[in-house]
Amino acid sequence: xxxxxxxxxxxxxxxxxxxxxxxxxxxxxxxxxxxxxxxxxxxxxxxxxxxxxxxxxxxxxxxxxxxxxxxxxxxxxxxxxxxxxxxxxxxxxxxxxxxxxxxxxxxxxxxxxxxxxxxxxxxxxxxxxxxxxxxxxxxxxxxxxxxxxxxxxxxxxxxxxxxxxxxxxxxxxxxxxxxxxxxxxxxxxxxxxxxxxxxxxxxxxxxxxxxxxxxxxxxxxxxxxxxxxxxxxxxxxxxxxxxxxxxxxxxxxxxxxxxxxxxxxxxxxxxxxxxxxxxxxxxxxxxxxxxxxxxxxxxxxxxxxxxxxxxxxxxxxxxxxxxxxxxxxxxxxxxxxxxxxxxxxxxxxxxxxxxxxxxxxxxxxxxxxxxxxxxxxxxxxxxxxxxxxxxxxxxxxxxxxxxxxxxxxxxxxxxxxxxxxxxxxxxxxxxxxxxxxxxxxxxxxxxxxxxxxxxxxxxxxxxxxxxxxxxxxxxxxxxxxxxxxxxxxxxxxxxxxxxxxxxxxxxxxxxxxxxxxxxxxxxxxxxxxxxx
Numbered sequence: 234x235x236x237x238x239x240x241x242x243x244x245x246x247x248x249x250x251x252x253x254x255x256x257x258x259x260x261x262x263x264x265x266x267x268x269x270x271x272x273x274x275x276x277x278x279x280x281x282x283x284x285x286x287x288x289x290x291x292x293x294x295x296x297x298x299x300x301x302x303x304x305x306x307x308x309x310x311x312x313x314x315x316x317x318x319x320x321x322x323x324x325x326x327x328x329x330x331x332x333x334x335x336x337x338x339x340x341x342x343x344x345x346x347x348x349x350x351x352x353x354x355x356x357x358x359x360x361x362x363x364x365x366x367x368x369x370x371x372x373x374x375x376x377x378x379x380x381x382x383x384x385x386x387x388x389x390x391x392x393x394x395x396x397x398x399x400x401x402x403x404x405x406x407x408x409x410x411x412x413x414x415x416x417x418x419x420x421x422x423x424x425x426x427x428x429x430x431x432x433x434x435x436x437x438x439x440x441x442x443x444x445x446x447x448x449x450x451x452x453x454x455x456x457x458x459x460x461x462x463x464x465x466x467x468x469x470x471x472x473x474x475x476x477x478x479x480x481x482x483x484x485x486x487x488x489x490x491x492x493x494x495x496x497x498x499x500x501x502x503x504x505x506x507x508x509x510x511x512x513x514x515x516x517x518x519x520x521x522x523x524x525x526x527x528x529x530x531x532x533x534x535x536x537x538x539x540x541x542x543x544x545x546x547x548x549x550x551x552x553x554x555x556x557x558x559x560x561x562x563x564x565x566x567x568x569x570x571x572x573x574x575x576x577x578x579x580x581x582x583x584x585x586x587x588x589x590x591x592x593x594x595x596x597x598x599x600x601x602x603x604x605x606x607x608x609x610x611x612x613x614x615x616x617x618x619x620x621x622x623x624x625x626x627x628x629x630x631x632x633x634x635x636x637x638x639x640x641x642x643x644x645x646x647x648x649x650x651x652x653x654x655x656x657x658x659x660x661x662x663x664x665x666x667x668x669x670x671x672x673x674x675x676x677x678x679x680x681x682x683x684x685x686x687x688x689x690x691x692x693x694x695x696x697x698x699x700x701x702x703x704x705x706x707x708x709x710x711x712x713x714x715x716x717x718x719x720x721x722x723x724x725x726x727x728x729x730x731x732x733x734x735x736x737x738x739x740x741x742x743x744x745x746x747x748x749x750x751x752x753x754x755x756x757x758x759x760x761x762x763x764x765x
Contacts (some may be wrong), residue, residue: 369628477505
């Protein structure tokens with residue numbers, strides 16, 4: 234179009250267009266303007282189209298990126314699922330292998346068990362009776378009278394034979410013990426060897442009996458290191474749940490045997506020693522083994538300290554207590570340290586330990602040197618302890634002051650609230666069994682103990698008609714139904730199977746209800762009229 238306009242201008246200028254009309258300058262400018270607008274519009278359309286295509290491409294790129302991320306996520310999920318499947322397969326395969334192994338182990342145990350049964354049918358006790366020289370020369374250091382020594386020696390031969398037969402035949406319900414004051418003699422060694430063979434064979438019965446608790450106990454017998462070696466070899470693979478050695482004159486060899494047996498026997502739940510002096514190093518070893526043991530929950534160390542601690546390697550009763558309670562804070566439920574001359578010297582370890590509510594359920598500290606200050610600190614700890622079930626402090630240095638502090642901890646009769654806030658779990662043993670406030674917690678369920686205490690206070694006050702004197706004068710009458718319901722519930726503490734027995738001092742609940750209703754007699758009349 235612009236070329237045509239140019240030609241027209243040239244024709245007019247050259248005079249060659251005399252017969253053509255002249256072009257108006259304004260009209261030509263308008264055409265150019267319109268042409269420019271049209272061109273601009275076309276360009277805008279092209280730009281808009283280009284922008285639209287660009288946006289579409291961006292959207293497609295965003296979509297493709299999102300799809301890529303989704304695909305990556307799906308790929309990760311697939312990898313994770315495959316890993317989980319592989320792990321599950323490995324776990325199932327491992328469990329199956331363990332199950333097969335366990336099954337074969339049980340079958341092997343049963344085969345060994347039946348072989349032991351067959352073997353026991355052919356077995357006969359073969360240890361010879363000691364010679365006359367043995368009977369003529371029974372140990373002079375034996376504390377028994379001469380006639381009693383012979384009786385004990387005869388009884389020992391009977392006991393060890395019966396025990397050996399029980400072990401060989403797999404009878405005895407898992408409880409095997411000898412309690413005899415006979416001293417060791419070389420002529421008795423064949424009997425111990427017979428017992429050792431029976432102990433070694435009894436492992437097959439143990440492995441097939443998954444229900445009974447098995448106990449092996451030797452008390453008041455002299456067990457020198459030579460004899461300990463015989464028993465130790467026999468017990469290497471025969472794992473009893475409970476091992477109790479009391480007053481056996483154990484030397485270091487015997488103590489080493491006990492500690493090694495505790496370490497190797499993962500089934501062991503109870504260890505009991507009596508009159509076996511444990512030095513500091515032995516206590517450290519014992520505590521290390523007990524701390525990491527998977528099953529041990531009951532430790533008894535009776536009279537295991539010297540009368541006076543003079544040497545650096547000797548351990549005091551209080552140190553023994555601290556070491557054992559610290560080591561067993563996560564697994565030992567019962568500790569008996571009776572007769573170890575425990576004197577706190579003003580220390581608060583016992584009360585601090587009890588206040589932390591560990592797993593400890595039974596603590597026997599009888600026949601020690603616990604005093605009234607210790608008792609008061611322990612009483613404070615019992616107020617917040619909910620796990621301890623039994624505490625024995627008999628035969629200590631406690632006066633009535635100490636016992637009263639303990640009494641208030643388990644049953645504070647000051648008010649209904651103080652009784653409700655008392656310790657309802659722990660039974661505290663005392664020589665005077667008439668001290669009801671200490672023995673009241675002997676019932677397993679603390680809920681019924683709490684109810685008994687509250688109802689006993691209501692009963693005692695009812696005899697003097699003084700219950701209402703302890704209630705708030707401004708107590709709302711709307712609370713009366715709840716109070717009567719509570720009285721009725723508390724009066725039934727004895728009806729549960731594990732509840733305390735009904736006390737002869739308790740009045741019938743109707744008497745207490747009548748007394749309480751008297752307080753609100755006038756208020757009830759108003760309340761009833763308003764309600765109607």
